[in-house]
Amino acid sequence: MSKKNNLLSKLFGNKQQTKTVTFGDSSFVNAPGGRIWTFISIFSLLFIWVLSSIFEWVKPIYWPPIDAVWHQFISISTEGFRNHTLLEHTIASVNRVLAGFFFGCFIGIPLGFTLALSKTMNRIFDPLVEFFRPMPPLALIPLVILWLGIDESAKIFLLFLASIWIMALATRSGAMSTNLSKVHAAYTLNANKRQILFHVILPNALPEIFTGMRVAIGVCWGTVVAAELVAAESGLGMMIMVASKYLSTDIVVLGVILISLIAYAIDILMRYLERKFVPWRGKVN
Numbered sequence: 001m002s003k004k005n006n007l008l009s010k011l012f013g014n015k016q017q018t019k020t021v022t023f024g025d026s027s028f029v030n031a032p033g034g035r036i037w038t039f040i041s042i043f044s045l046l047f048i049w050v051l052s053s054i055f056e057w058v059k060p061i062y063w064p065p066i067d068a069v070w071h072q073f074i075s076i077s078t079e080g081f082r083n084h085t086l087l088e089h090t091i092a093s094v095n096r097v098l099a100g101f102f103f104g105c106f107i108g109i110p111l112g113f114t115l116a117l118s119k120t121m122n123r124i125f126d127p128l129v130e131f132f133r134p135m136p137p138l139a140l141i142p143l144v145i146l147w148l149g150i151d152e153s154a155k156i157f158l159l160f161l162a163s164i165w166i167m168a169l170a171t172r173s174g175a176m177s178t179n180l181s182k183v184h185a186a187y188t189l190n191a192n193k194r195q196i197l198f199h200v201i202l203p204n205a206l207p208e209i210f211t212g213m214r215v216a217i218g219v220c221w222g223t224v225v226a227a228e229l230v231a232a233e234s235g236l237g238m239m240i241m242v243a244s245k246y247l248s249t250d251i252v253v254l255g256v257i258l259i260s261l262i263a264y265a266i267d268i269l270m271r272y273l274e275r276k277f278v279p280w281r282g283k284v285n
Helices: 002-012 035-053 067-076 084-115 119-132 135-146 150-178 180-188 194-229 237-244 250-277
Strands: none
Touching: 035 180, 035 250, 067 135, 067 250, 084 119, 084 150, 084 194, 084 250, 119 150, 135 150, 135 194, 150 194, 180 194, 194 237, 194 250, 237 250
């Protein structure tokens, strides 16, 4: 039998180890590589946009032709828009989003663990979380202006509100899904509470935390447009809002595309970090 197995391995190499069942396997879906379909999807959209621009399928007032958007990209990059170049607008928005997202994670993740591991703290804070979670941050803009004024702190605070509740709920969900048998096994090995938190509960919660981070930063990018209404002098959101008042759809589309590209790049980075630091996701431990 051993000679037969060796002969088969020489003939077929590693083909016998090839995964044949893919439906329901999240590790197969999130496996690296295979980006060809992503590029096909993107270039298909660009091709349709080019055709619609050439044959004028869509009126420019509703959707601008691709050459008009490209012209605005070159113009704003060199000459600027409202005293700032396109790079400066982009950097301003990225800094605000990352700052709000950071503080949302910095407070939301510990809050989520508190809700999951302490019955008393859960009873105290759970009503507050469930009360503020469905509240749109944009509805608080007048109050935020009264509390913090119109400087950068007000914009960052709005983005913080957009991310903190998502991170708290994602962390709580991940921590509470820890298999109790793992906790009991850790106790039998004389592990203390700190060791159980960092070596049992945290690894189990990390997949949910990364999912929450991806959702939260996406919500932050969706909120930054309104957050920059608070007397912002720079930012992609400010550029979009000002251009929309004058029906400059080419500038609006340019801003939307830039926000989408940056958000997608950050999401790809998070997927990479998730594969790097949470390789056990979707696998039986």
